[in-house]
Amino acid sequence: MNSMRLAVPRTALPPRWSALRYHPQQTRLWTEDKRFKVVPAGRRSGKTELAKRKLVASLPVRKKWGDPRYFAAAPTRDQAKRIFWKDLKALAPGRWIRRIYESDLCITTRFGSEVWVVGLDKPQRMEGTPWDGGVLDEYANMKPGAWTENIRPALADRAGWCWFIGVPEGLNHYRDLADYARSGTDGDWGFYTWRSSDILPPEEVEAAKRLLDPRTFRQEFEASFEGSSGRVYYAYRGEVHQVLSAGMDAKLPVVICCDFNVDPCVWELAQTDGREVRVLDEVVMRDTNTVEMCKEVLRRYGGHKAGFIVYGDAAAAARSTAGKSDYALMSELGFKRQSVGRANPAVKDRVNAVNSILCNTNGEARLTHHPRCRYLKRDFETVTWAEGASEIDKRDGDRTHASDALGYFIAAEFALRLKRPSPDRKFYK
Secondary structure (H helix, E strand, O other): OOOOOOOOOHHHOOOOOOOOOOOHHHHHHHHOOOOEEEEEOOOOOOHHHHHHHHHHHHOOOOOOOOOOEEEEEEOOHHHHHHHHHHHHHHHOOHHHEEEEEOOOOEEEEOOOOEEEEEEOOOHHHHOOOOOOEEEEEOHHHOOOOHHHHHHHHHHHOOOOEEEEEEOOOOOOHHHHHHHHHHHOOOOOEEEOOOOHHHOOOHHHHHHHHHHOOHHHHHHHHHOOOOOOOOEOOOOOOHHHHEOOOOOOOOOOOEEEEEOOOOOOEEEEEEEEOOOOEEEEEEEEEOOOOHHHHHHHHHHHHOOOOOOEEEEEOHHHHOOEEOOEEHHHHHHHOOOOOEOOOOOOOOHHHHHHHHHHHHOOOOOOOOEEEOOOOHHHHHHHHHOEEOOOOOOEOOOOOOOOHHHHHHHHHHHHHOOOOOOOOOOOOOOOO
């Protein structure tokens, strides 16, 4: 990985281009043809160094337009300058450079290309300018909407590329993006990860182990996305329960699992053979109503000949919209098969039923979900008990709706019922 497949000979590069030790994941990151690359890796393990070299290596690449433009971004401008500015200047060969703008943190080249160092404390700065590519470092600490709302549109005109690098910071938007890239559902996206121990000397890693608690060490040095303690759905493991399913079984009805929150409203769509449950899809809408949710289900799966069965919050049977209950409205729209109890099960009973189907005492996982069920996955990984551990913490308005919806169905069909003997039957001689 000396010159990292640059279009210039190794001898023409500045001394800052020191040779790198071969690493299979890093080589794959550099050579694989993916437009968007998500790179959670351990501290001091080379991810930012590769990103800097990628930016400089892009500068002489010819485009149809005369002003290729690249960015090196971090959560704040001071952070971005500290991470990138000095090294980008050292990595760029002097004969390439036309001018360096210290105040603007911009390098222009004789090829007409530019590389900018920017802070994303105000991500709207990226708008209005077409970009050919860039790097988002410490992505977990950036504003969740920066990518979709500000950066992704700015890459559209020139089909620009982007790397998302950093260390995980809990189960946030970086984890969501990593899951999307790792799922394999979108060929434009790639996922790359490695541990600090792959690169750092063993004594450095051992020193970190002595200093950090296990959870922090896994996050910082093993690039592990760590959830919070006190998890409600402790039996959930993404690597086991998230499955790219083969699709819908035409012979089985679709189970619509309903929670009737308004913003967001989240329904889970599943199928079961009586033993296992596959959650196939998720309908999420904001500031909506039951009728609009039903229309979206019909738009996606209205042609499913085996029909639908509705499960959900029992309280919605009494709640009314335009003088009718939510379930009455669903029935009018064709969802007539409904299995809704008179009262909801106790929270603990519902949670225990879900955990048991996630993993029983024999280690069997009888519930899987498709990667597109993002709200459900996030619930399973992040929903915690409120103080006292008798109720679920519902302070986050986006949480609990997906898992509640699915839980009503699981509790109805897979409840933990003990077979009790008849009091008239004797078990002794």
